[in-house]
Amino acid sequence: MTTELKVGIVVLISIALLFYMSVRIGKFGGLMQQGYELKVNFENVGGLDNKSPVQVAGVEVGQVKDIKLRKYHARVTLIITPGVKIPKDSKAAIKSFGILGDKYLEIIPGQSAQHLKDRDTIENVTAYADYDELFDTVSQAAKSFGRTMDDLNSLLGEKEKQDIRSAFQNIQQAAGEFKGLIADNRDNVAVITTNLAVASEQFQPLVQKAEATFSGVNEIVQGVKEGKGTLGLLVKDDKLYKDASQTVASLQSISSDINQGKGSLGMLMKDDSLYLDAKETVKNLRDMTDGINRGEGTLGKLVKDPTLAVEAEKTMKKVQKAAEGVQEQTPITILGTIFGILF
Amino acid sequence: MEETVIRVLDLYKSFNSHRVLDGINLEIERGKITVIIGKSGGGKSVLMKHLIGLMKPDRGEIWIDGVEITRLKERELNKVRRKFGMLFQEAALFDSMNVMENVEFPLREHTSMPLKEIRRTADDRLREVGLLGFGDKMPSELSGGMKKRVGLARALALDPEMILFDEPTSALDPIISLTIQDLIKETQMLLKKTYVVISHDIAGMFRIADKVAMLYEGKIIAFGTPEEVKKNPDEAVQEFLRATGMPGFVGGGV
Amino acid sequence: MNSVVAPLRKFATEFGAIWLLFLDTVYWTFRSRLKLGYLFKQMEFVGVRSLGVVIITGGFTGMVLALQTYYGFRKFSSEGMVGATVALSMTRELGPVLTGLMVTGRAGSAMAAQLGSMRVTEQIDALTVMALSPIKYLIVPRVLASLFMLPVLTIISDFVGIVGGYLVGVKMLSINEGVFMARMIKYVTLDDIYNGLVKAAVFGVLLSLISCYKGFNTKGGAEGVGQSTTQAVVYSSIAILISDYILTSLMW
Incomplete structure (x- = not known):
């Protein structure tokens, strides 16, 4: 076996593996770009990216091609796989895969018999549930809960706390005894x-x-x-x-x-x-x-x-x-x- | 007849403030064997590396065939180097190649000879050093003396005008040493090339030298035919000669 | 010079010398016709002979990654992410870096040792005296071979690692095969693979250049060769890890 043959075999194997992996991943740059374009205007597209998936009923039907700012609104251009027909009164919403997951664009199909054509705009848009806002609300709630606890704390005097403590101790003791009782009488x-x-x-x-x-x-x-x-x-x-x-x-x-x-x-x-x-x-x-x-x-x-x-x-x-x-x-x-x- | 081919003028070189070459002046004649003799570590190798452009001097000039080489760029320097062949102290054979490939190597890289002719030339060279038929051996399979012969064959391969020998007889037993001396002498007589030999082996080199230059503490303290050097009254020269332990030794000559 | 300046000065000198050697290498790569024979020899040495060690490290790394991430993801009940994690870790990071480190250990050290012994036995001087550029004959083939073969080895390492992760994840830990593959395919992009290969190519140039530099500038006989070899491995490994960080942050 000559040097050249050995090198050639190794290089060819690696090229074959690279090709195989590339095909399995199936994201050859331009391949997904075929299809027709739809446009959607959002107040806020936080987290949505180029190439984010577009789904109908959880099935991927295309991807985001482009996101641009227009008059302080986000104009999102989608590429929809040819053959997938979107009714005119469909709704678009930005959703995420789980609370930490990536964002995707969901199209909720409408009832209309007419379908959107190339370069049409989806008019119905569901406002984006901003997780930051959500977390803000949650954190405010947590804060007020904290305040309530503080108030409660200040209401309770030392004596009451002592009582609660001893009450808990009694419960604990009783539970312990009960446990002991059961343990002792296990055979019985x-x-x-x-x-x-x-x-x-x-x-x-x-x-x-x-x-x-x-x-x-x-x-x-x-x-x-x-x-x-x-x-x-x-x-x-x-x-x-x-x-x-x-x-x-x-x-x-x-x-x-x-x-x-x-x-x-x-x-x-x-x-x-x-x-x-x-x-x-x-x-x-x-x-x-x-x-x-x-x-x-x-x-x-x-x-x-x-x-x-x-x-x-x-x-x-x-x-x-x-x-x-x-x-x-x-x-x-x-x-x-x-x-x-x-x- | 006496044509100077290498001329060294006022050459200075220091390593970390230790002065190794302290104003060398030397003329080497075409078609002669010139031996530069000196102690080990006395700057002989440094001087030789300057001759072939492996080192740059701090100061001074080196003229080879009318070209000053110390300020040349690598590309021009390589043109000058093509005039040289060199036998290194330990032969410096390429240990990834066999004997034949070693000898063929300069021919392959520098000539456009067809492969057959390269092979024939390499065979000729190997025959000249007495190693015909050793072509398939790897350098690691050869003895020290044989390596030097292959080194000489490789140095001769491109038929250079000048050949430099770095300690050709060091680390060899006396008998092999003698045969190498004879080989140098014979090939020189045959090819009429300019040989420059550096060595600390006074006794051996006086046998084959046409001219001897004695290097001592960074300077050439004696220069001339072996007889002239032996008669040199300089104390350092005499001490050097006595150190060989062979007083009254009558050197080679023809 | 005090104790702080001296090492810095030494570092700057070596860095500069390696950079100049790189420029020389580029110059000699394009200036003269490539010595294909030498190149193929080095490609065999760097690539083919490193295959075994790369497959073993890649495979076991993928397997242990699957085990470790399974342990972590199980706590979040998302074992299906093991495949994607193994594939991303291998292609983006561990494939190139481990291949780089393994080739450094195997081929980089050998380069430093070969060139070092050529230096101390004056073979490099012999080339120079023959008016032949040691950079062209000794360094260019090694650097180019590493540049070409590191990505090749990395592809193999990536693949073997992912297969190892698959075997452990799906066959041993019984993660659902469909989820395992789907998540992997969903989260791994071609860019992840290609960025890893670019990294590998850079690592190849770095490790071969540093190892050649160390070998080329060996001083002091057999002992010096040993020292050069050690330094070549240490410096190359550090250079790979530092440049890995820089490249990762650039390619994010």
Whole structure:
């Protein structure tokens, strides 16, 4: 290989690379200059340059050829790619690629059927949103904000500041403690969560059962509404009800007998069994109401045992989900359902 | 017959206030071997570089073939230089070229001879210095003595009127030194050129010199045939001669 | 002369001498027919033999540029700019400068060493005595070869650097290829490339001229050659970096 050949190969390779890069960049000076000219007058073209792109709907359709000052206005000459037709009532605006980006000229096409010809002027111009102005406004706003803060600062005395400070410290402390609490009970929390999951699994069949029970309870409620007996609802004891009504009937007859003067208090006292029956009945009734009042039984347990309560809540949610069709039911009835399950 | 070809008049040269040439007057005859003898570092090389225009004097004149060269521009100076060939102390062969290219080089650059003729002339020169067939060797492959022969062949290539020798026998062993002396003498006898030799090798140079100039402390203190110089009563000359360690040495002559 | 004036005087002297050598070189370039053989030899020496080192430095510079700028641009979520940054840095700045510095290290030092040893072995005097101009035979081919080959090497360095940046950016860091290329094509102009090549040509003249000057004016045997070589590399590198700043500010 001769010296000349080696040099020649290297030079040729480099020329080929230069040509390739030039073509890829595709900005051979005059190539983009083909097309027709349009003119736009702006109050201010700040940042727009020769060769800045011209876009329609974000598509480059040409570039700025020339910017000249005319009567204190900027006259911008554009070169538009042939074949791109710009309606007569189109609007021109200077925009930028992002807040720090280069400026470009956007043409917002109008509706007119007539198109602009070579050397025509785009009449509609949107004023240029000057970033300097924008920044000026922002900085003024920032200044007045600063002043407000100063005022606030001066309003706050030393004591108030101290209070705020200690308040923050308290919050911080509380947050710290809370964090510590969680950290300490991490295992417990985990266990509870697991339990909950297990419990809810177990509740699954119960929920189905509950649904069945629910309709029963509902019937009972209906019955109560219809006056089929009040207390009987809760105990479902027809006998008691009958006893009670019998008792009431007996009492009624006794009182009518008294009213009729057929007997005396002594007579009433003679009939031991009747007296004892009545007394027993009344006592039973009172126990029952007291029990409910005190929240004994399942409801009480429900309240006292938090685990159970949470499980119940979870179950409730499941119940709610499951009973999509009975959404109109009030939570009380649902609670009633649970009652039914648990009894 | 005795025609002066180089005439040096009142030549002064200083380097950093150290005076190296202190009023040199010298006449060199055509067709003779003139040896300028002096100590190492005594200004011999400086004097020779003035003769060929590599250095400009502070003061004084140098006439070569009737042309004063110290005030010439480079272009005119080059015309004068064409009359010279020079053998440098270490031959100064171009180490990027082989022996043949070295000898051909002045011919290629200064003549419009066809390549064949250049090649033949270079071969002739190499034959004259006894190195025919060494053309393909690179300078780095040659011994000191061989380099000087190639240097001489190159100096002779353009058939110059005058040849300058800078320490032709330094750094050579005595036997090679002798053959180089003989080579100088032989070629001079053959070609009848003007040879100017500078050397500190008194013994060797007295063998071949037609004229000897003795340079001492920036001045020529003795000039003449070797015999004349040897008989020179000047104390410095005698001391110089004794320093060779060869008293009574009878120099070359023809 | 005190300690301030002496170095300044020396600097001014050398600067003037290099400038005169430049004028002489221009004069001899146009005065006589170019020695094409010598020119091609030097073009091979400066250009072809520097190819490897230029490709390696260019490639790795492009790769590390992609890595570094990716790290920076990721903070602004604009990784797509990596391609444009690598291409602009290579074409405008690093291609020419690194090529200049590499050729200084490889060929400039060799020029100083060659001419220095020619000086101390009197080969330069031999040329003069033959009535041949050492500037024409020794310096003009070297300066012209550097002038021509530096832009050539810079094109290759630019290209390899951009390819390196592409490999790291697109293939390794998974920057979207389309965005990478589009931004590069959008932001790099032909002027960026051509300005870089003009720079490279100036660097070529500077480094060859300074290296030749240092070699040409070598004094004091083998030791002097070593000294000249070192100085040639140091002075050329400094000249490249200073002139790079000046050229960049002029061409902005």
